[in-house]
Amino acid sequence: MHDSAEPPFPHPLLEALRASPDSPAFEQGDRLVSRGELLDLIRRLAAALLDAGLGPGRGVAVRAGVSPEAFAAHMAAHALGCRVLCVRPGYTPRLLAHVLGMGIDAVVVDASTATPELFGAAGPAAMLSLGPVAGAADLLAHPGAGGFPDVTARPDDVALLTFTSGSTGEPKGCALTYRALGAHWSWQPRGWSPLAAEFAESLGRFLLFGTLSSTVILDYLLLCLLGGGTAVIPEEDGGPLFPYAIERHRITGSVMAAPRLCQMLDVLRAERVDVGSLRALILGGSPVGPHRLAEAVKRLGPIVYNGYGTTESGLISMLTPGDIARFPDRAPASVGRPNPGVEISVRDEEGRPLATGGTGEIYVRSPYLMAGYWGRPEETREAVTDGWLRTRDLGHLDEAGLLYLVGRARDVILVNAAVVYAGAVERVLAGHPDVAEAYVAGAPDERTGEAVHAFIVPAAGRTPDPDALTALVRSELGEDGVPQTITTVSAVPVATSGKPDKRALLELYGPAAPRGAR
Template sequence: MHYSTLPDNRAARDPDGHAISDGRHWLTNVTLLERVQAAAGQLHGLGIGPGDVVALELRNRPEFVVLLFAAWRIGATVTPVNPALTPTEVDRQLADSDARLLVVDGDAAPAIVPTLHVSDIAHEPVDPGPKPHSDQSAIALLIYTSGTTGTPKGVMLDHANLDAMTAMGEAALEMTATDRSLLILPLFHVNGIVVSVLTPLRAGGSVVIADRFNPRTFFATIESVRPTFFSAVPTIYSMLAALPDEVKPDTSSVRFAVCGAAPASAELLARFENRYGFPLLEGYGLSEGTCGSTINPVSGVRKAGTVGIPFPGQELRILDPDGNEVAQGENGDVVVRGPNVMRGYLGRADDTAAVIVNGWLRTGDVGHLDADGYLSLVGRSKEMIIRGGENIYPKEIEDVLAGEPAVLEAAVIGVPDPTWGEIVVAYVQPRPGSTIDLQQLEERCATHLSKYKRPKTIHVLDALPKNAVGKIDKKALRGTRMPSGQPA
């Protein structure tokens, strides 16, 4: 399947069937096709063509999906932009991706490329526009994720990746045309695009794009739009599980929910399922693998505390540092292989070669397999912090902190938090003879970092602990109990 023609196929098969909704109004399959044709013609008229990159800095809304299909129809690539990024971070992504156009829905700061407001997107096609492109090797998505160096990298996912991943998801989740997704995760994440939008649309189902998640109104939305599934992160399930006992919603439409992006405790999964009456399927994946690598099955044994078994069509191994498979139950590096593995990092051949070896994607995570092939994750070889499903890499924050003249060195770690999973905590060492102004340091973070990346607490130490080779010892920092700190 090529997603440039999915709207055409749906319109031909079921013209008046529901496709996309904002929770208030539906786009039928025919209306979706017309909107896609109109937007594609408009993009084409602006000089956007095959291989060009269109950046979407949009909140969750139907226009995001329309523009996805419109760009793919004319052979263009889409790079989703987190609306919470600072102007500096946005420009960095636009420059790295060589974007030709930025579409926004708010009062965005001036960008380094031409900008189009979403309200100016055409709704009615003047003509059918160019014939839909069908090259499976064309790059469909550029998903930006930070690396261990702190520099964001563009994950290149082609149409063959999307085709493979959504086929795997359709099979593993037993999805049919009767399914309806409730999208609550951000569309700048590959999870939101692949699991909550493309997979149900591929299966002939429909998608409701919800307003920003609010635990107090979430179940009212469930009762109103009657989804059969949704995907979320453990933080959301923790918030819902903590609602007052008198909250007893009608969840009879929901077949299952997917839990991913960060580890969830077996206790949380059991507590949630027992209360609300539908299963949580914990899964695991990463952008470089087009979202998903393992998941607990809809039908069959679900093992709480594991992230399930590989999606059909994928292989998974656990390797020792020498690249040899370890024995069952032993911890090692998790590697995966399949047609869902990315094409590589944009413009970063060395980084690509470091993580894709003989077709196997080195995930950077550590885990083990049980006798039934279920994967348990025990840690991350990278230092990534996951706050509420958002991936945060310490190096980027450390570089910002170290840019303050009074700071000699900085170290950032993740600290467990019952709500967010992890929060960011920073340690800084002053330069000799200098005094660190914490308020000034916080202001610097606010200027250079998105809100979710900013340290919750900044501690000033006379000296940061070092290991035998002179590197900052973060293990020692994690074991340190600080009597005081500056909340950010």
């Protein structure tokens, strides 16, 4: 549990950088950035942000590529006690205007992200940049200030605004306070659990890609840096990232979603790529079918972890290699045990706790839950009650403490006015030995109101029989859950969040797709 006497975030990181100034923090192509250089960069950017009028309680949006400078900008804003808004790539101008309208005083960009749409959506916010950008003040041109960076964060101020996917509407900003960051499972090394320490040791060379707007990426990046590791940013060469970058850079740890894992396994089946340097491969962001997980363990060894969490809660549970070894028959279908500091309660529709084994909605409680949705008090009250967060996910706990997900409370398809949970159909399909991955979405239907459409990726060397899959779903879920169509695809489109894009699957292969698209 967090000790309230501990210094506020990001002080522990700054101290860790100061303790070993000559060791590398980032590696990007031929460029090495030492811990001392990173600390100096954070100090210089903090002075520049302060001179721009920013400090405790002020809002700073960061939309920049993956670079040492972008990470330093995040940490500098946190040192000043700012509210840092993480802007995902891929937002439309309308969504950009929506998220940047949440009390933002300044927007930090770099040359790769300074688009006209962003400038147009920023409104009255000051435009700041990491390097020369027309129309923005260059923070890196600031001379900086001497001494160790002062950390002026206030515990109950909002430290981070991260955003839900917005797949059913406008993305909601999840507010995380500095107090919560101080209690975070990965960001305070003095309070590390054995699992966090295990990750920190395994991330000696951490493959850093994607976006720093992802708190999942930040979690493991901070574990890497706090544990003395180096974050490796692979150079862009036009080719696929996985698994070649692991071999090229002798990566020891990485985090990825299911589509990236599938890409990696496809290559490893066809080619000899040396990934023997890996000590931890952490899966998260989207469900991984048990067969795909078992294949990953078989090919890569006992280094595969499968995490489950939400934007509102952070990491909830983690399936470890030890769990898989202890329960080889059932653990691959689970998402592991509760993360240290996390309590899980499975409840019925009335919010009453269920006995072990009962299936219901998953509620979680931890020191690092969101404080609420920014500017949405009613939705906050619906989501958080007495310190417990409703995840809207359905599942159950077994007697060994393993958590199993069976669907999404709101990911529903109304077939003949009956509720069909997409996650439940996905679970049944992915449980067939011929299926590596399964994704289910609903589409309007004249006869039934909505209809279930399934998209499957075959297991290696297998050819799924749609009739057998249909019969399997019918036997387990009844007639309403049977997919109207089952389409075999070789790969799944990925949204900007890194998760499978079901909407794109429907557009490419669904009932309204162009003729011949399948």
